[in-house]
Amino acid sequence: MNAVKLTSTLTFRLGTLGAVLTDRFSARLAAHDLKPKHVGLLAVLDSGAAASQLDVARIMNVAPSLVVSLADRLEELGAVRRERDPADRRRQVLTLTAEGRDLLAACARAAAELDAELLEGLDQDGAETLRATLGTLARRTGLPAD
Amino acid sequence: MNAVKLTSTLTFRLGTLGAVLTDRFSARLAAHDLKPKHVGLLAVLDSGAAASQLDVARIMNVAPSLVVSLADRLEELGAVRRERDPADRRRQVLTLTAEGRDLLAACARAAAELDAELLEGLDQDGAETLRATLGTLARRTGLPAD
DNA sequence: CTTCATCATTCAAGTCCTGAACGATTTGGA
DNA sequence: TCCAAATCGTTCAGGACTTGAATGATGAAG
Numbered sequence: 151m152n153a154v155k156l157t158s159t160l161t162f163r164l165g166t167l168g169a170v171l172t173d174r175f176s177a178r179l180a181a182h183d184l185k186p187k188h189v190g191l192l193a194v195l196d197s198g199a200a201a202s203q204l205d206v207a208r209i210m211n212v213a214p215s216l217v218v219s220l221a222d223r224l225e226e227l228g229a230v231r232r233e234r235d236p237a238d239r240r241r242q243v244l245t246l247t248a249e250g251r252d253l254l255a256a257c258a259r260a261a262a263e264l265d266a267e268l269l270e271g272l273d274q275d276g277a278e279t280l281r282a283t284l285g286t287l288a289r290r291t292g293l294p295a296d
Numbered sequence: 297m298n299a300v301k302l303t304s305t306l307t308f309r310l311g312t313l314g315a316v317l318t319d320r321f322s323a324r325l326a327a328h329d330l331k332p333k334h335v336g337l338l339a340v341l342d343s344g345a346a347a348s349q350l351d352v353a354r355i356m357n358v359a360p361s362l363v364v365s366l367a368d369r370l371e372e373l374g375a376v377r378r379e380r381d382p383a384d385r386r387r388q389v390l391t392l393t394a395e396g397r398d399l400l401a402a403c404a405r406a407a408a409e410l411d412a413e414l415l416e417g418l419d420q421d422g423a424e425t426l427r428a429t430l431g432t433l434a435r436r437t438g439l440p441a442d
Numbered sequence: 443c444t445t446c447a448t449c450a451t452t453c454a455a456g457t458c459c460t461g462a463a464c465g466a467t468t469t470g471g472a
Numbered sequence: 473t474c475c476a477a478a479t480c481g482t483t484c485a486g487g488a489c490t491t492g493a494a495t496g497a498t499g500a501a502g
Contacts, residue, residue: 154408156335156403157339158431159404159407161320162332162335163430163434164430165321166314167439171310171311186308189308196302204479212460218483238480240468241467255299258302261302261305262300268307279425281306284309284310288312291414293312294312350449358490360451363450364451385498386448
């Protein structure tokens with residue numbers, strides 16, 4: 151019958167693991183009063199893939215209205231600048247400020263520390279393979295991956 | 297400076313990928329009127345690791361009160377049986393029924409289908425390595441992994 | 443047998459997110 | 473040129489999900 155064990159499916163494992171890691175990341179971010187999605191938004195801007203808030207919403211897979219509140223908070227922190235696009239005054243163009251770049255770097259460092267903690271004891275080779283494979287999957291899933 | 301790119305950290309990648317996959321799984325489960333956590337509970341029972349609701353709560357990393365409502369729903373579906381432990385009448389012992397096992401199997405199959413979709417085009421070897429590595433990480437994280 | 447801990451349950455509250463409604467702006471025809 | 477429809481951002485009410493505190497039942501220790 152080819153019985154499948156739920157816990158060994160990628161769907162389930164990535165889901166549960168992802169939830170735990172997101173929680174940990176969230177805890178680290180508490181110091182900055184940020185949520186993972188705020189940092190995700192910074193990363194989208196840093197990648198240069200986005201311009202308008204709607205672009206960001208599509209890339210992040212969230213409702214446009216959520217981007218509004220995320221951007222509100224980040225603007226308040228001075229991490230992003232919000233300007234009307236002169237060519238189309240309906241669009242709000244978000245750009246990363248120097249502070250925003252620093253903030254993103256700090257958060258990326260925090261994530262890297264969590265990575266190290268997670269991978270402790272794992273062989274270096276396996277870690278690199280994992281990173282690469284996940285990158286491929288992220289791309290195939292339409293997620294920002296580099 | 298060793299600048300770290302956020303999107304290439306496992307923390308971020310596993311987090312975002314996990315969220316997407318959980319959404320997809322959730323969509324599949326809608327047919328059964330179940331959420332991923334319901335299925336997670338079934339899996340915990342199937343593993344034989346748990347007995348009381350509190351055990352389940354600890355394993356799943358959720359509040360005991362949440363287990364109550366999850367179990368309510370599953371009992372209503374006839375997927376689990378709920379009995380007071382004769383040796384300690386405070387404890388509610390959850391056990392999988394035959395229907396519960398079938399339901400879990402169906403959900404595991406759905407997850408496996410999503411896996412196939414996700415891995416389409418990926419080399420078989422990489423997929424198996426990925427599965428194994430994630431299993432290791434799950435174990436190191438205190439998550440149910442076989 | 444009294445006191446304290448443990449387990450399940452209920453319930454109110456908090457967080458996070460979405461979708462509908464609105465105003466401002468742009469676009470594509472009549 | 474002018475108007476109808478589409479697009480973008482924003483606000484806001486509501487829904488889904490989860491937790492923590494309060495309660496009652498049961499058990500354990502002295």
